[in-house]
Amino acid sequence: MVERRVQINNEADVMRITILTRKMLESHCKQSEYMLISTVTSELATNLVRYARGGFIHLRFDPSVRQMSIESSDQGPGIENIEQAMQEGYSGGKGLGVGLPAVQRIMDEMHIENRVDGGLRVQAQCKLKTSHR
Numbered sequence: 001m002v003e004r005r006v007q008i009n010n011e012a013d014v015m016r017i018t019i020l021t022r023k024m025l026e027s028h029c030k031q032s033e034y035m036l037i038s039t040v041t042s043e044l045a046t047n048l049v050r051y052a053r054g055g056f057i058h059l060r061f062d063p064s065v066r067q068m069s070i071e072s073s074d075q076g077p078g079i080e081n082i083e084q085a086m087q088e089g090y091s092g093g094k095g096l097g098v099g100l101p102a103v104q105r106i107m108d109e110m111h112i113e114n115r116v117d118g119g120l121r122v123q124a125q126c127k128l129k130t131s132h133r
């Protein structure tokens with residue numbers, strides 16, 4: 001199991017964790033697949049900076065079952081209406097509102113919840129579908 005938990009406070013952190021996602025997967029699947037999965041990290045990390053004044057991204061890759069897990073957690077305001085936030089084109093800010101729907105589309109499973117102690121937690125996982133070569 002390869003595992004990293006990284007604090008995300010700004011755009012530079014978003015860049016770093018996105019590249020880290022690529023690096024974790026690049027020897028296990030095709031470029032098209034790890035680039036797509038790294039956009040999930042990028043969208044969740046961007047949301048941390050934009051809406052939660054930062055938070056954490058937790059990456060886990062289990063090579064034995066080729067399963068990638070991407071989790072974001074923060075202590076921001078959470079989301080009042082999760083169903084609405086998951087709609088394509090809805091943004092509570094000035095975004096395009098395509099980030100969370102993209103996470104849903106790209107990953108096999110996605111869970112999003114307001115944490116009992118405040119903030120939001122998004123957990124997403126998928127199995128790799130392509131082989132390295």
Ligand SMILES: Nc1ncnc2c1ncn2[C@@H]1O[C@H](COP(=O)(O)OP(=O)(O)O)[C@@H](O)[C@H]1O
Nearest residue numbers: 047051078085091092093095096097098099100
């Ligand atoms: N970590 C978060 N904390 C609070 N609100 C969030 C968080 N992530 C997303 N949201 C809310 O969900 C909405 C939809 O997110 P998203 O689909 O990424 O679109 P966008 O970022 O373009 O607005 C955001 O506009 C914001 O209101």
Ligand SMILES: [Mg+2]
Nearest residue numbers: 043047095099
């Ligand atoms: Mg977004």
